Amino acid sequence: MNYVRLIVLSLTLLLLSGCLYPENRLSKNQVPNETQLEMIQEAVLKYKEAEQGLLPIKTKDQDTPIFQKYPIDFSKLKEKNLITEAPGSAFENGGIYQYVIIRPDDQPTVKVLDLRLAEELRSLKYRIDAYRSENKYPPFDTQISKGIYDIDHKKIGMDSPPTVTSPYSQKLLPIYLDSEGNLLIDYRKDLYQFLQEYDHDYKNGDDIRYLLVDHAPFVPAYSIPYTVKDGEPVFMPEA
Numbered sequence: 001m002n003y004v005r006l007i008v009l010s011l012t013l014l015l016l017s018g019c020l021y022p023e024n025r026l027s028k029n030q031v032p033n034e035t036q037l038e039m040i041q042e043a044v045l046k047y048k049e050a051e052q053g054l055l056p057i058k059t060k061d062q063d064t065p066i067f068q069k070y071p072i073d074f075s076k077l078k079e080k081n082l083i084t085e086a087p088g089s090a091f092e093n094g095g096i097y098q099y100v101i102i103r104p105d106d107q108p109t110v111k112v113l114d115l116r117l118a119e120e121l122r123s124l125k126y127r128i129d130a131y132r133s134e135n136k137y138p139p140f141d142t143q144i145s146k147g148i149y150d151i152d153h154k155k156i157g158m159d160s161p162p163t164v165t166s167p168y169s170q171k172l173l174p175i176y177l178d179s180e181g182n183l184l185i186d187y188r189k190d191l192y193q194f195l196q197e198y199d200h201d202y203k204n205g206d207d208i209r210y211l212l213v214d215h216a217p218f219v220p221a222y223s224i225p226y227t228v229k230d231g232e233p234v235f236m237p238e239a
Helices: 002-020 034-050 072-077 113-131 189-195 209-215
Strands: 097-103 109-114 140-145 148-152 161-166 172-178 184-187 226-229 234-237
Touching: 034 072, 034 109, 097 172, 109 113, 113 172, 113 184, 140 184, 140 234, 189 209, 189 226
Parallel strands: none
Antiparallel strands: 097 109, 140 148, 148 172, 161 172, 172 184, 226 234
16 A cells, blocks of 8 residues: 555656646756857847847846846847747746846846856755844854855754855855855855966956856856955955
């Protein structure tokens, strides 16, 4: 009897997973390929020209971090018949990426934000909020840099320090807290690799995160500015 129940349960879970996530598992929805990016890039530039410099973006708060501040509003591109639908990799079409614009003022460029990062941070924030409901301060641990702290993972019921998978290198990137309790992802591993691999003229005081977006389709979401010091990436406050 138990054996039959196990089979039924397994089949039910299999069917449910197939129904809940059919589009997300299609290969076309997993990677923002060059053709998709070029298609939306061309549409954005045509929209800007037709609308006297305006961009097809959703309104965000003024203090929204720069790489999350200008998400593309595909409905505006559809209204102008510049696209027929959002790319398969876009969240609006069942994908896992949010299409955004960087350098909106002088050189609007289309990139993508990996929404799996947002989901990981959302889950972690839930734990931290639960901890803060009973404690005065966030679960700070070791100070990493000025105003940046490790998370005391044990205080929020985790077995190891929280990380996310880098969209650039697939390496595990640490997650920290700033002095106000906001979560941020540390991209120094990726930045170090890109500083070694690509020619650049960045100097101390420059925001070197643009090195990542210049050589990859992704934006370094949920980060703060970094600069270069003695050939290595450091948090901007350290400079």
